[in-house]
Amino acid sequence: MKIQNAPQSGYPGLSLRQLERSDLPLWYAYLRKPDVVRHTSWNLQSENDLLPMFDGFDSELPSSTRRLAIVNDIAGDLIGTIGFHTVSDVNRTAEIAYDLAPEYWGKGIASAVCSAVTEWSFSAFGFIRVQATVLETNSGSARVLQKCRYRHEGLLRSYRMIRGAPGNFQLYARLSDD
Numbered sequence: 001m002k003i004q005n006a007p008q009s010g011y012p013g014l015s016l017r018q019l020e021r022s023d024l025p026l027w028y029a030y031l032r033k034p035d036v037v038r039h040t041s042w043n044l045q046s047e048n049d050l051l052p053m054f055d056g057f058d059s060e061l062p063s064s065t066r067r068l069a070i071v072n073d074i075a076g077d078l079i080g081t082i083g084f085h086t087v088s089d090v091n092r093t094a095e096i097a098y099d100l101a102p103e104y105w106g107k108g109i110a111s112a113v114c115s116a117v118t119e120w121s122f123s124a125f126g127f128i129r130v131q132a133t134v135l136e137t138n139s140g141s142a143r144v145l146q147k148c149r150y151r152h153e154g155l156l157r158s159y160r161m162i163r164g165a166p167g168n169f170q171l172y173a174r175l176s177d178d
């Protein structure tokens, strides 16, 4: 699903807009770095592996994936992405996911943007529950979610493959009325 009216980013100098195919080179430029994907389940061999996700953005189905580009206001360049997958229209739930280029880590950007986008999704999409699954070694992302008032709900054992081996994921969630 395409997002026509993105929210404010919550961070000065950064904006949000629909992620486009033209963003692929900048997105893949950091997703190809081992340090960026180490604590995630990304397993990309080339930029083309990201293309199927764009079919979801082109879809009108209420369960389709959504993703925003986080862009620098001055240069207009993509510096990160944030969005929702595993959307259930029936249950009004979704899973949030995000990533940033490493030059932008440690500045509070993910916390600010995750908070703004989570709040916005409750009204924009009518979600009543947004969850996040975080590889148990990803302490930075777990901290982001805690700062955004997501609650820890448990450990999902062998939940997703991490480049060929099963990984344990922490489950976090925030409800619209939390």
Ligand SMILES: CC(C)(COP(=O)(O)OP(=O)(O)OC[C@H]1O[C@@H](n2cnc3c(N)ncnc32)[C@H](O)[C@@H]1OP(=O)(O)O)[C@@H](O)C(=O)NCCC(=O)NCCS
Binding pocket: 036, 037, 039, 040, 098, 099, 100, 101, 104, 105, 106, 107, 108, 109, 110, 111, 112, 133, 134, 135, 138, 139, 140, 141, 143, 144, 147
């Ligand atoms: C995880 C990620 C999004 C964090 O982005 P960020 O903008 O650097 O996060 P913030 O600056 O908002 O930091 C939030 C908190 O996490 C802490 N933190 C950030 N990275 C950390 C790390 N590697 N280890 C421990 N704590 C970390 C910060 O200190 C901060 O806590 P504090 O305010 O109590 O000091 C970013 O590192 C990233 O894109 N990583 C690769 C992709 C990824 O892991 N995505 C999430 C998949 S679930």
